[in-house]
Amino acid sequence: YxxxxxxxxxxxxxxxxxxxxxxxxxxxxxxxxxxxxxxxxxxxxxxxxxxxxxxxxxxxxxxxxxxxxxxxxxxxxDGIQDNYTFAQPGIQKKVKALEELISRIDENMHLHIQRCEVEYLQFAFRWMNNLLMRELPLRCTIRLWDTYQVFKAESEGFSHFHLYVCAAFLIKWRKEILSMLDFQGLLMLLQNLPTIHWGNEEVGLLLAEAYRLKYMFADAPRHYKR
Incomplete structure (x- = not known):
């Protein structure tokens, strides 16, 4: 075209x-x-x-x-209907999976989040519920969701890949996360990440990192297992 x-x-x-x-x-x-x-x-x-x-x-x-x-x-x-049923079990499960994944990928950052007493549910619930739509500008959301459509053909659908996108998204802010030393500062950062100027290049890099993490961890579940 x-x-x-x-x-x-x-x-x-x-x-x-x-x-x-x-x-x-x-x-x-x-x-x-x-x-x-x-x-x-x-x-x-x-x-x-x-x-x-x-x-x-x-x-x-x-x-x-x-x-x-x-x-x-x-x-x-279609593939994430359990995210929006009573008690939202799909989201609860995915947030727990994200916490476990981060503990394997970057244990130091995971322990820092725990020391600040921030629960993954307090920031990642929104990531799973809205598919990062509230964290990214509209132009980036369209680019991201366009990629998700490709995963409809896979048995696990796109929701499994979204887990790795969220992991890559969190790790992207590692330096800023480690600089926050208290609950309030860290939670405010995680709920208001500075993505307003993001474009296709940043989303492309995010997706590439998510692919890498998926290749390393999803296809080798015991890799770096704690």
């Missing part, structure tokens, strides 16, 4: 392309026009996605986006 837009924009102007579409069928003409409009919309969204006015899009496009978004969100949540 992007290659098509790039090739079209480099070799032809929109006006020349529109002139040639007169020789094509109505359906084909509509598709070409849609591609040009989509290219303009994509460019506008990339400039400032969070402030983009959805009302500027045609009504039919808005309805298609709404339907596609609902389908993607439903598919994403």
């Amino acid at each position: 992007k290659r098509h837009l790039s090739t079209t924009s480099n070799s032809q102007t929109p006006n020349s392309t529109m002139a040639k579409t007169k020789e094509l069928s109505k359906d084909t003409r509509n598709k070409i026009v849609d591609l040009h409009q989509a290219g303009k919309t994509e460019s506008a969204i990339e400039e400032d996605m969070e402030n983009f006015e959805m009302a500027a899009l045609p009504l039919e496009t808005q309805r298609n986006i709404e339907a596609d978004s609902f389908w993607c969100m439903s598919k994403l949540l």
